[in-house]
Structure formats: structure tokens, C-alpha cells
Amino acid sequence: MLTIKMMKPFYTLQEGNDLKLVFAYQYFSVIKGKEVYQFIPVEANEIRIDLKTKQIENLTDIFVFQRGTRIFRIPLFQLLQISDLVDHLKSIVSFYVQQVKSEEEEEAVCEEILLLEKQNLHRLIDKALLKGNREQFMELTDLLKLEEAAH
Template sequence: MLTIKMMKPFYTLQEGHDLKLVFAYQYFSVVKGKEVYQFIPVESNEIRINLKTKQIENLTDIFVFQRGTRIFRIPLFQLMQISDLVDHLKSIITFYVQQIKTDEEEEALCEEILFLERQNLHRLIDKALLDGNKDLFMALTDRLKLEEATH
């Protein structure tokens, strides 16, 4: 059984819904038996996570750990199965997942506001027609055209 002793990304990079956790020497170590093995970035050095689906995208990447002259290689999917890696990842990505949710909620709210504003504009146009107010009707339809052109 492997356990994660330390797991701190050297840096993180968020691009939209994708989060990249990049690891370097001394930032990632595991305990195998009673011995501590340090991560060495020989093959893969990152974990890519889709924040929307919360899925790891590079499960087949090989991670290499070293203690002295002894080295062991392990695919990420296997490391996840035989260690507490998932718990460590959850604690790292919680902020980013929450940020994505907040951004999506804000975007949905903005879309709802725009929809309501357009509905109100249509009602004002209808009222201008009923009142026979040609100037207001023309101003409102021009505004509607402008709104639709910018969105």
C-alpha cells in the first residue's frame, strides 16, 4: 500500500475548465512500505483535471518515484487506486471547482437578466404601439436592434 506523504503542486495553471497541477522534485512524495520515495519528473510531471466533470484526463501517464538508487514507475490510474491520492487532489482542487461553479452561476444570472431586459423592452414596444407613440416606438426598436447586434 502506498500513502501520500506530501503533495504540493510546484504550480497550477487553470485554462477555462481545465486545471493543470505540475509537480517537481521535493513537492511530491509517497511512502511505500516504510520508506519515503521522492517524485522525479522523468516521464510525466502533471495531473490534468477537467473541473466541470471533475475527471482526471491523463490517467495513463507514468509517474516515477526514487529513493537512492531504487526507482519505481507507476501509472496515474494505478497510483489513484492504491493510495490516498484522490483525497489529496480533492483538497487541492476544491477552490478551483468552487470558482468554476461561481463563474457558471454568474454567467447564468447575467443571461437571465439579459433575457428579462429584452422581454421588458418588447413590452415597452407593445405599449408604445398601443399608445400610438411613434417616436418612443422608433427609439425602442432602435435600442432593441442595437442590443441584439451586441449580444
């Protein structure tokens, strides 16, 4: 069983719904047995996460750890299975996941407001028709055309 001793991304990069956690020397270490192994960026040096699905995208990448002259290589999917890496990732990624959720909620609210505005415009057009107010009807239908063209 491996235990994560320390895991701090050297830097994080968010591009849309994708998050890259990039690691460097001295920022990632594990305990194997009773010995501490330091991460060395010989092969893979990042973990890529889709923030919408919360899935890790580079599970087959190989991470390398070293203690003195001893080195061990381990694929990311295996590191996830035999260590507490998931817990550490959750604490790092939670802010970014919440940020994506907030953006999605804001988009949903904006869409709902636009739908309500359009429904209100249709009601006003119906009201103008019932009253026989041609001028108001023309203004509202022009406004509806402009709104539909914008979206």
C-alpha cells in the same frame, strides 16, 4: 497500499477550465510499505484536470518514485486506485473548481438579466403600440435592434 506523504504542486496553471498541477523533486512523496519514496520527474510531472467535469485527463501518464537506488514506476490511474491521492487532489483543486462554478453562475445571472431586459423592452413596445405612440415605438424598436446586434 501506497499512502501519500506529501503532495504540493511546484506550481499550478489554470487555462480556462483546465488545471495543470506540476510536480518537482521534494514536492511529492509516497509511503510504500514503511519506506518513503520521492517523486522524480523522469517521465510525467503533471496532473491535468478538467475543472468542469472534475476528471483527470492524463490517467495513463507514468509517475516515477525513488528511494536510494530503488525506483518504481506507476501509471496515474493505478496510483489513484491504490492510494489516497484523490483526497489530496480534492484539497488542492477545490478552490479552482469553486472559481469555475462562480464564473458559470455569474454568466447565468447575466444571461437571465439580458433576457429580462429584452422581455421588458418588448412589453414597452407593446404599450407604445396600444397607446399609438409612434415616436416611442420607433425609439424602442431601434433600441431593440441595437441590443440584438450587440448580442
